Amino acid sequence: MGLIAVPQPYDFERSLDRFTFWGVDRANVWHDGGLHRVVAGREVRITPANGGVRIEPLDDTIEPVVRKLLGLELDLPAFHAFAQGEPVLAEAAQRFPGFRPPLAPDPFEALVSSITAQQVSLHAAFAVRSRLIDRFGERSACSGSGPGEGVRGNREVPPTGANVLAFPTRERVARASEAELIVLGFSRRKAEYVLGVARADLDFHELASLPDDEVKARLTSLRGLGEWSADWFLARHLARPEAWPAGDLGLRKAVLAFYPEVTDVRAAGERFRPFQNLSAHYLLAALRYL
């Protein structure tokens, strides 16, 4: 009951440390040895278990979201086999044998998170993003009581104390004002981007059925979403194997650190085909723990 199998080895803490490394993520909260997230209005607790992870509660609505969150779509065994032919990747795979990158389960969350991270350090991005979640995110219906309000009694699930919020919905953000976003630390430009994306005439969920190039074309047609943001959407939301965010500063540093002879980071991605996405994540992990 409540278990999801994960291909082994799986290093739970190493894989999910992205949610604490750069700062607080109020929508993916690490608490008491587990990761907490609001899924379909309910607080879900994810903890390591023998052969996979324990999910509480777990139902048919929650399972696909958790599978997306944990990056279970990524073919890690195939990547590790591929990595044996590339010395840099082979060493990274050996250092982080159970590392499976987590993904953004929701497309709007992925896009807004990218906008917050444009140009500024991830520390700054996390701070702004957390204030956005605090301001517009909703507490789960059956988690512990919040300041001033909160559901009391008749809880199906006892309060965990994780104090996690759902990432703000597209509909809620669309109703916000530019000034409300600027107060949270968004630049005027980024506030415009976020509102424009929230109000855009584009079904983000439909993008999952389109090829990489078409997804990039549709996203970059929106003001505020450039190639970098579209590439990370492919990599960290759609789990596309060949996504390669060549413009990313961190990835550029990683590639240049491990392949000093490289002059064109975009072209260098070809050597990792068809595993550019996982290669990028492993190179970034290797750089972070250099």
Next chain:
DNA sequence: TACCAGGTAAAAA
């Protein structure tokens, strides 16, 4: 105190 950090669009040249 400055300067830089997982970009982007718009202005200026």
Next chain:
DNA sequence: TTTTTACATGGT
């Protein structure tokens, strides 16, 4: 067409 600039926060 290519180059330069403004942008706001947090860490060092």
